[in-house]
Amino acid sequence: QSEAxxxxxxxxxxxxxxxxxALDSVLLQVFDSNKKQLGMGDVYPKxxxxxxxxxxxxxxxxxxxxxxxxRLSSMPLYLETTIKTTNLDIYATPPSALIGQKSSWKQPxxxxxxxxxxxxxxxxxxxxxxxxxxxxxxxxxxLDNGDTTKNAQAGSKFPIVYLVPAEPIKKEAPKATVPExxxxxxxxxxxxAVRDLKITWLAKLKDEPKAKMLEEMIAQEPGHVNxxxxxxxxxxxxxxxxxxxxLVAAANAVLAAVGTACGGGLNDLAAFFALKVDxxxxxxxxxxxxxxxxxxxxxxxxxxxxxxxxxxxxFEAAYAEFKKWGPETHDRRYIKLHLSxxxxx
Numbered sequence: 001q002s003e004a005x006x007x008x009x010x011x012x013x014x015x016x017x018x019x020x021x022a023l024d025s026v027l028l029q030v031f032d033s034n035k036k037q038l039g040m041g042d043v044y045p046k047x048x049x050x051x052x053x054x055x056x057x058x059x060x061x062x063x064x065x066x067x068x069x070x071r072l073s074s075m076p077l078y079l080e081t082t083i084k085t086t087n088l089d090i091y092a093t094p095p096s097a098l099i100g101q102k103s104s105w106k107q108p109x110x111x112x113x114x115x116x117x118x119x120x121x122x123x124x125x126x127x128x129x130x131x132x133x134x135x136x137x138x139x140x141x142x143l144d145n146g147d148t149t150k151n152a153q154a155g156s157k158f159p160i161v162y163l164v165p166a167e168p169i170k171k172e173a174p175k176a177t178v179p180e181x182x183x184x185x186x187x188x189x190x191x192x193a194v195r196d197l198k199i200t201w202l203a204k205l206k207d208e209p210k211a212k213m214l215e216e217m218i219a220q221e222p223g224h225v226n227x228x229x230x231x232x233x234x235x236x237x238x239x240x241x242x243x244x245x246x247l248v249a250a251a252n253a254v255l256a257a258v259g260t261a262c263g264g265g266l267n268d269l270a271a272f273f274a275l276k277v278d279x280x281x282x283x284x285x286x287x288x289x290x291x292x293x294x295x296x297x298x299x300x301x302x303x304x305x306x307x308x309x310x311x312x313x314x315f316e317a318a319y320a321e322f323k324k325w326g327p328e329t330h331d332r333r334y335i336k337l338h339l340s341x342x343x344x345x
Contacts, residue, residue, distance in 0.1 A: 137162040251305035
C-alpha cells in the first residue's frame, strides 16, 4: 500500500462462527515486507496498523477433510480501510446526471413523501489512489434543511455503495504494417527458410554435431548475425582450455557481422537510436525492429566478451564499450559483469 493505514481484515464466510463453525480452527497472521509479524487474528474481524509498502496476510484453516479445505482455497478476503473524503454530485434528473449539468436546487419533503435523486459516477476513479477496479467504496448521503447553526438538527443519513469500475480501455495508436515484398525471389526465400529451420534445430543438437553444423552454416553465410550469435552461445556453454579464447573470438565475430549488416559499422547503429522513428512510416518501423535485434546482439556479445576476459586493460575496454550501449546497472542479466568490474576497480 502507498501509505500507512489501519486496515480491518474480514472473512465473511468465517467471521463470527465459533462453536458452530465447520472448521476446527482459523488462524490469521499479518507480516510486513521484512517478514516481521504485525499481529494475529481469528474468526472475529480485527484491525491492524499496516506500514507503507508490501504486507502479507496468511490464513491457516484446519479441517479433518482435505476435500472441504480445498473448497476454501479461493475464499475471498476483504480489507476495509478509511480513505480521503470524496464527494459525489447529486442531480435532479437522469439527463443532467449523464452530462454532468450541475444545478442548485432545493425541495422540501413532507412526512411520507418521496422523491428520486440521481448520483453521478466519479469522473476519474483513478483520482482515489487507494481504490482499484472491483473495490467497493462505502459512504453516506446526508439530507438536512440547510441549517448550519449550532442548533441545527442532524440530517437523515442513507448508505451509499459505489463499485469502482474497470479502467477505461486506452486507445493504442495504429501500428504500421510492414508490406510484404512480393517481388522477392522464391528460390532465395526457400534457402532462407531452410536456413532458419536449421537454426531452430541447433538447440536440439549438442557438442560436436552442433559445432560442426554451425561452422558449415557460417562458412556459407559469414555475415549472418543470428548464426554468429548461436556460435557465441555455444562457446559460452562449452568447457575446455580454449573455450574462453574461442568465445572472445566468436563475440568479436558477432560485432563484425552487426557492423557489416548496418553498412557503416556499429557507429551507424548507435546513431540510428539517437533519432525518433515515425510510427506511421512502415519502412522506418521495419528498420527499427531489425536494428533492435542487432542492438540486442551487440549487447550480448559485449557482455560475454567482457565477462570472459581476465582483469586488465582489455577487460576495462570491453566493459566501457558494453556500458555505452545502455544496459541498466541494476539489470539482473548483467549483474555478474558489474560485480566483476567492481572487484577489479
